[in-house]
Every structure is written in C-alpha cells, then in structure tokens.
Amino acid sequence: MKKLVLAITVLLVIALMIGVGVFKLGLVPVNADVPPSGLETRFIPIAVHASVANHAEEQPNPMVPTDENLIAGGEVYTVMCARCHGVPGRGPSVLGASFYPPAPQFTVQPSGYSEGELFWIVKHGIRNTGMPAWGRLLSDQDIWHVVAVLRRLNSLPSAVENSRSKLH
Amino acid sequence: MKRIMILVLAITTGLGVLAYTTHSAPQADDVKVISITAKKFDFTPGEITVKKGVPVALELTSSDRVHGFSFPDFKLTAKIEPGKVTRVVFTPDKTGEFTFSCNIFCGSGHEEMAGRLIVTD
C-alpha cells in the first residue's frame, strides 16, 4: 500500500514536470492561422455553452422588433459587429475567419443561443477568443437592439436594410 | 456698560462671521467641480487630473445627441443629454489612470469615444 502511494506520487510529480517543461520550453503552439484541432472544437464549445447557460438570465427581449428598434440595432451591428461576423448580402468576413476560434458568420448561420443568452454573451464577451465584452461600449438597450437584429440578419425589413447599408 | 455691550456684540458678530466662513469655505473647495461636454466622438476635456480623497463632481452635458458615461473603475454610469446637466459625484479612492467611455451607441466612431481621469496623491 505504501509503495503504491509512493509510485503514484512519483508519477504525478513527473507528469507535472513534463507539463511545466512543455509550457516553459515554448512547445505549446500559439499561432492562430490554423483551424482549431478536433479536440478543441469538440470540447471547448461544450464548456462555453454550459457557462453561458449557467450565467445568462433566461429572459425575453424587452425590445419589440419595431422598424425603429431594428434600425437602431442594425446600426450597432454594422458599426460594431459586421467586420467580424459578416455583412448581410456579402460573403463571410475574412477578418472573422482569422480568429482562433473563428467568429461565427451570422449571415451564413444564425446563432443557436436564446436572446437572453445572446444578451449575456454580447455584454460579457467570451474569454480567450476574439469576442470582446461590449458592456463598456453599449448600454443594455443597445445590446437588446442588436440581439433583436442578430436573430433576423437575413430577413430585415427593407427600411432597416436601407438605413443599415447606408452606413457601409 | 454700553461700551462692554458693544464689545460683546462685536466679538460675537466677529465669531459668527468667522464660524460661517470657516464652515462654508471648505465646502466650496472640498468638492472639485469639473464640467465635461460630450459630442460625437469625444469628451472635452478628454483628460482630467484630480487628487485622491478629494470629492469630484462631474457636470456632464452634450452638445449634439444623447451619449453615455461609463466608468467601471468607480462603478459609475450616467446618461448625458443635450440641454441638461447630469451631475455625477464620487471620491477617487485610488491613484492611477482610469478610462471612462461613452456606452450609448452614437454612430460610427463611438468606440473611440473615451476620456481619461488621472488620480494623483
């Protein structure tokens, strides 16, 4: 029994030293110009989804999707988000594709998150990715406006689309 | 007797004036009042220096449209409206350089709309 404990301890110490060695010797790749590995694309999103679900408040969007509110959200999207997440009617964003992990292209595939979860993500950002926390730059009202637009990027009323495309 | 009365009156009046001025004088320069004007896409002045421990009153106004004032280092937020003065009072309790920003979307350039507060000892 004593021998077993000793053997396990020695093994753990060796594993820790190898780990520290790999970090210290600079063997961990940090370049962002390759697609994330299968392991990363499989497991990290699980942790992100679970964390968002845990922290976000499940609440409906308090902004009624009137033209006025969607125009406000469309402007926010165009000025603050489109460069990474894609401009409606144009191809996917190359800048967005250059992040590790890449920025999802909402014009190609809308997000699967609920509006309450989208609100939380936009306000607080996602750690260790290119997704910033917008809480210092956007009011809650601005965020709800843009969330309403995220849901409808490819089906915005023409009045909204007109005001939005004027900005580009 | 009359002289003594006048003397007493003069002294109490003097003391009263003294008490009044020493009481109100610190109040006047106890709080540092700073006016800030917001417009697309900056704050004027964009850099403010204040002293740690001395209360600051920011008087915020806008010369074009609604802007926001977000200052998480001191847990402050406010709405800045044209034709109105929004007063934000706080006491800087730490030294350093801190950034405040506009947090109500105001157009293309909004992201750069920020200013700096420098707190010295």
Ligand SMILES: [Cu+2]
């Ligand atoms: Cu602004």
